[in-house]
Amino acid sequence: MDLEMALRECGAWECEPPSEEALASVAPFCIDTMSFAQWLRFVMMARFKQMLEEGAALPTRCHISPMAADAFSAYPAHHVANIVAALDRIDAHLNGKSQ
Numbered sequence: 001m002d003l004e005m006a007l008r009e010c011g012a013w014e015c016e017p018p019s020e021e022a023l024a025s026v027a028p029f030c031i032d033t034m035s036f037a038q039w040l041r042f043v044m045m046a047r048f049k050q051m052l053e054e055g056a057a058l059p060t061r062c063h064i065s066p067m068a069a070d071a072f073s074a075y076p077a078h079h080v081a082n083i084v085a086a087l088d089r090i091d092a093h094l095n096g097k098s099q
Contacts, residue, residue, distance in 0.1 A: 003045065003086040010079030012037040012072065029067060036071035062094035 007013040015037045022033035029039045044064070051058055065087035072080045 002089065003040070003083070006079070006082040006086045007037065007040065009082065010072070010075045012075070012083070013041065015041060018042055036067060040068075059094055060096070062091045065091055 004013065015035060018030070018034045018038050022030060022038075023043070025031075025033040027033070029036060030043060031039075034042075048058060050056075065084045068083050068087050069080060072083055075083075
């Protein structure tokens, strides 16, 4: 929820849904077919939500926040800080470290 709120606050939540072709990308973060905001919303968050609903195990290693700092560098610094902080908490949780 923190990540969704941070993305909404900076206007990055309102990104265009990717096409089926874009979703089929095998590149890291689907960097070749969609924006990072699209990947966060329609790939990572959607997959994590589905995994939680199905009772599946979430990944045990994650390091997404550095990508966000770069991908959102054109946004106001306070918005980027909120997005990175939310992703830092996700990274820490999935890596088994408390923050």
